[in-house]
Amino acid sequence: MKFSGKIVGLFTFLLALSVPVSFAEDKHHQYHETSKAVSAVESLSPELRALLTKEMYEIQKGMMAIIPAYAAGNWGEIEAIGNKIEHSYILKQNITEAQVKELHSTLPKQFIKLDKEFHYFAGMLSHAAKKKKPELVGFYFSKLNESCVSCHSQYATHKFQGFGGVKDQGGHSH
Numbered sequence: 001m002k003f004s005g006k007i008v009g010l011f012t013f014l015l016a017l018s019v020p021v022s023f024a025e026d027k028h029h030q031y032h033e034t035s036k037a038v039s040a041v042e043s044l045s046p047e048l049r050a051l052l053t054k055e056m057y058e059i060q061k062g063m064m065a066i067i068p069a070y071a072a073g074n075w076g077e078i079e080a081i082g083n084k085i086e087h088s089y090i091l092k093q094n095i096t097e098a099q100v101k102e103l104h105s106t107l108p109k110q111f112i113k114l115d116k117e118f119h120y121f122a123g124m125l126s127h128a129a130k131k132k133k134p135e136l137v138g139f140y141f142s143k144l145n146e147s148c149v150s151c152h153s154q155y156a157t158h159k160f161q162g163f164g165g166v167k168d169q170g171g172h173s174h
Contacts, residue, residue: 040106041155048099059085063148066141075129078137082126086119111155118147
């Protein structure tokens with residue numbers, strides 16, 4: 001019995017060690033994937049980065065304008081802002097065919113997915129405001145903010161250095 005107890009103990013010890021090693025390997029892989037993504041964003045052409053920066057600035061203005069409109073129950077203003085953000089696509093409106101190819105060949109699929117989700121949430125925000133549903137407006141505004149943080153912490157740490165040590169875990173955390 002003593003011998004089998006030692007084997008079980010050794011097995012448990014080795015199993016416990018394998019979890020942090022596996023976690024470290026996942027973190028190492030995630031770090032390299034994120035580093036490649038940041039490099040991809042930084043490697044976009046200056047013209048494309050300028051369009052992306054312009055879009056981000058317009059989105060920021062819209063997000064900041066939602067706060068007082070929400071507090072005042074100005075649903076029409078929120079609906080218009082959400083609609084503008086959903087369809088902003090400054091990139092889509094001003095982008096050349098060659099730049100579209102550059103985006104899709106340079107940026108990771110996850111970046112594109114986050115962008116699509118963000119614009120979807122903006123549309124849902126607009127819809128919730130149209131229906132005058134304050135709890136849903138708050139929810140979708142929160143989802144927009146979470147999307148910003150997720151994308152910036154994964155793909156824009158070169159610009160938002162406060163996210164340098166923060167990586168999205170793919171879930172909700174406090």
